[in-house]
Amino acid sequence: MTYENLFNYMAREHGLNLLIEEMQEIEKMVDLDRQQEEIKSNEVTRIIPEFDSPKNWTQDRNLENGNYTNVCIRCKSAFMGHKRRVLCFECANKLD
Ligand SMILES: [Zn+2]
Numbered sequence: 001m002t003y004e005n006l007f008n009y010m011a012r013e014h015g016l017n018l019l020i021e022e023m024q025e026i027e028k029m030v031d032l033d034r035q036q037e038e039i040k041s042n043e044v045t046r047i048i049p050e051f052d053s054p055k056n057w058t059q060d061r062n063l064e065n066g067n068y069t070n071v072c073i074r075c076k077s078a079f080m081g082h083k084r085r086v087l088c089f090e091c092a093n094k095l096d
Pocket of ligand 1: 088
């Protein structure tokens with residue numbers, strides 16, 4: 001079954017809106033997988049950030065893509081925030 005056939009089948013069976021939600025969930029999981037691979041290659045051991053970590057972008061939480069687990073390019077720590085963020089909150093606020 002090709003990807004397109006599968007998509008059409010799922011759209012027919014589950015309705016398009018639900019399907020789009022499912023695709024977004026899958027996209028999130030794929031993103032997380034990719035990040036975890038990156039984490040492993042950087043030998044960072046903490047994959048899941050604390051919910052109340054000061055490195056998290058709490059103001060992103062209500063955004064559509066605001067609850068991703070990212071790895072800070074500076075301190076290499078995991079943090080929660082919008083999927084496009086590359087710096088944790090702490091590092092972003094102490095740039096030289
Ligand atoms: Zn950082």
